[in-house]
Amino acid sequence: xxxxxxxxxxLEPKSLRDALNMLRQEKSLVPMAGCTDLYVALNFxxxxxxxxxxxxxxDALRKIERRGDALSIGALATHSDLIRSPLVRSRLPMLxxxxxxxxxxxxxxxxxxxxxxxxxxxxxxxLPVLAxxxxxxxxxxxxxxxxxxxxAFYTGYRQTVRRHDELIVAFEIPAVRxxxxxxxxxxxAAQAISKVVMAGVxxxxxSGRAADGSVRIALGSVAPTVVRATxxxxxxxxxxxVEAAQRTLxxxxxxIDDTRSTAIYRRRVAANxxxxxLAAR
Amino acid sequence: xxxxxxxxxxxxxxxHDIEPRLLLxxxxxxxxxxxxxxxxxDTSICGACTVxxxxxxxxxxxxxxIQADGSDVTTIEGIATNGHxxxxxxxxxxxxxxxxxxxxxxxxxxxxxxxxxNASPSRAEIADGLRGNLCRCTGYSHIIDAVAQAxxxxxxxxx
Ligand SMILES: Cc1cc2nc3c(=O)[nH]c(=O)nc-3n(C[C@H](O)[C@H](O)[C@H](O)COP(=O)(O)OP(=O)(O)OC[C@H]3O[C@@H](n4cnc5c(N)ncnc54)[C@H](O)[C@@H]3O)c2cc1C
Ligand code: FES
Ligand code: FES
Numbered sequence: 001x002x003x004x005x006x007x008x009x010x011l012e013p014k015s016l017r018d019a020l021n022m023l024r025q026e027k028s029l030v031p032m033a034g035c036t037d038l039y040v041a042l043n044f045x046x047x048x049x050x051x052x053x054x055x056x057x058x059d060a061l062r063k064i065e066r067r068g069d070a071l072s073i074g075a076l077a078t079h080s081d082l083i084r085s086p087l088v089r090s091r092l093p094m095l096x097x098x099x100x101x102x103x104x105x106x107x108x109x110x111x112x113x114x115x116x117x118x119x120x121x122x123x124x125x126x127l128p129v130l131a132x133x134x135x136x137x138x139x140x141x142x143x144x145x146x147x148x149x150x151x152a153f154y155t156g157y158r159q160t161v162r163r164h165d166e167l168i169v170a171f172e173i174p175a176v177r178x179x180x181x182x183x184x185x186x187x188x189a190a191q192a193i194s195k196v197v198m199a200g201v202x203x204x205x206x207s208g209r210a211a212d213g214s215v216r217i218a219l220g221s222v223a224p225t226v227v228r229a230t231x232x233x234x235x236x237x238x239x240x241x242v243e244a245a246q247r248t249l250x251x252x253x254x255x256i257d258d259t260r261s262t263a264i265y266r267r268r269v270a271a272n273x274x275x276x277x278l279a280a281r
Numbered sequence: 282x283x284x285x286x287x288x289x290x291x292x293x294x295x296x297h298d299i300e301p302r303l304l305l306x307x308x309x310x311x312x313x314x315x316x317x318x319x320x321x322x323d324t325s326i327c328g329a330c331t332v333x334x335x336x337x338x339x340x341x342x343x344x345x346x347i348q349a350d351g352s353d354v355t356t357i358e359g360i361a362t363n364g365h366x367x368x369x370x371x372x373x374x375x376x377x378x379x380x381x382x383x384x385x386x387x388x389x390x391x392x393x394x395x396x397x398x399n400a401s402p403s404r405a406e407i408a409d410g411l412r413g414n415l416c417r418c419t420g421y422s423h424i425i426d427a428v429a430q431a432x433x434x435x436x437x438x439x440x
Contacts, residue, residue, distance in 0.1 A: 009282075
């Protein structure tokens with residue numbers, strides 16, 4: 001176990017500025033938050049990097065707060081922080097639901113939302129929530145800050161627009177109107193990686209329309225990256241039946257056969273989840 | 282290059298110069314000699330290595346020891362007082378919450394964390410609180426009995 005960790009070192013920045021300067025000076029430094037993804041990679045020997053930047057003590061990146069009408073969640077907020085936060089529970093309950101599905105309590109106490117997103121696994125459980133909520137990713141480097149729409153953050157399988165000298169500092173989530181829905185399907189109830197994970201927003205009964213006038217649907221584990229099902233959303237907005245929307249969804253996603261499941265099963269489950277989400281009014 | 286850490290383990294101050302790459306679990310077992318914390322896997326899934334860091338349950342195989350600098354760490358060795366088992370340990374003893382015992386230190390530490398946040402959990406809440414811990418022997422039901430007994434025994438002491 002220990003041998004895989006030889007020749008590694010860990011830098012302990014005192015502040016965010018400190019951390020960003022270290023990243024600028026040394027492009028191969030790898031940020032480390034809760035280490036729940038990194039450690040597993042280290043141990044499998046799939047990680048070549050030898051020098052790490054420990055973000056854990058940068059408490060400024062852990063804040064969950066309102067910014068005007070939006071919710072701002074620091075990258076270092078742990079899944080436990082999300083589950084407990086009154087702001088997250090009231091404004092973005094589907095995120096609390098997703099955080100509750102991540103690992104067990106020990107992983108929730110250490111694993112962060114920034115790590116879940118930066119790790120860029122298409123199975124990350126918080127990713128469909130951020131996609132469905134129309135979130136933005138705030139990236140910061142020693143030379144400045146930029147705000148990227150979450151749906152433009154991933155460019156391919158485990159690829160993101162983040163440059164090596166940037167950190168994810170926060171997520172901005174505009175107010176979500178409508179009923180939020182989240183469901184993860186895995187092999188067993190606990191500690192299982194998703195076979196299919198889906199988050200959505202449905203116009204609340206009565207109002208008839210969500211904020212942008214339509215249903216929003218995002219899925220994980222059904223394509224190389226998390227995806228917004230925009231064609232299915234458009235079909236529903238144009239008045240498609242549930243059955244027609246299911247057919248569109250099944251064509252729109254691109255699941256594969258892998259160790260966890262098959263493409264056929266994933267299409268079937270995605271269609272079933274869509275029907276459930278639309279029925280649960 | 283070794284760097285200094287200072288922390289408290291089971292209320293005793295500790296100070297060592299250690300390699301940054303040393304995992305907390307190996308620090309506890311090999312440097313402090315506290316071998317009650319077990320290593321059961323290499324994918325951070327089993328929970329046998331669970332300890333409390335500043336009161337929160339963590340898998341000590343997913344943390345470097347230097348990341349615990351300045352923290353209070355509690356291991357299975359630190360929960361009995363004056364030779365009296367902690368109520369969770371007593372629960373495992375009374376309810377046959379273990380067979381081979383390999384998972385037990387982690388199960389107990391996760392249960393201590395659970396009861397600190399929820400003094401009278403339902404069986405479903407106990408199962409949920411222990412979902413990060415695997416047991417290959419018991420089938421879990423005696424473990425849940427053990428934690429339920431421990432929860433009830435608080436009420437008795439406090440009532
Ligand atoms: C037993 C177990 C069960 C798990 N179950 C689930 C599950 O059910 N669902 C799920 O989605 N995940 C699961 N995971 C994976 C993991 O716990 C989550 O992805 C977690 O959110 C990762 O966060 P972290 O802080 O530990 O990331 P780390 O391991 O510290 O980092 C992960 C990656 O993100 C980068 N990074 C971290 N923070 C930043 C930042 N602020 N800016 C830029 N880059 C950054 C790191 O460089 C690294 O590449 C599980 C892991 C384990 C070990
Ligand atoms: S040794 Fe298995 S979770 Fe840490
Ligand atoms: S008692 Fe043997 S692993 Fe749990």
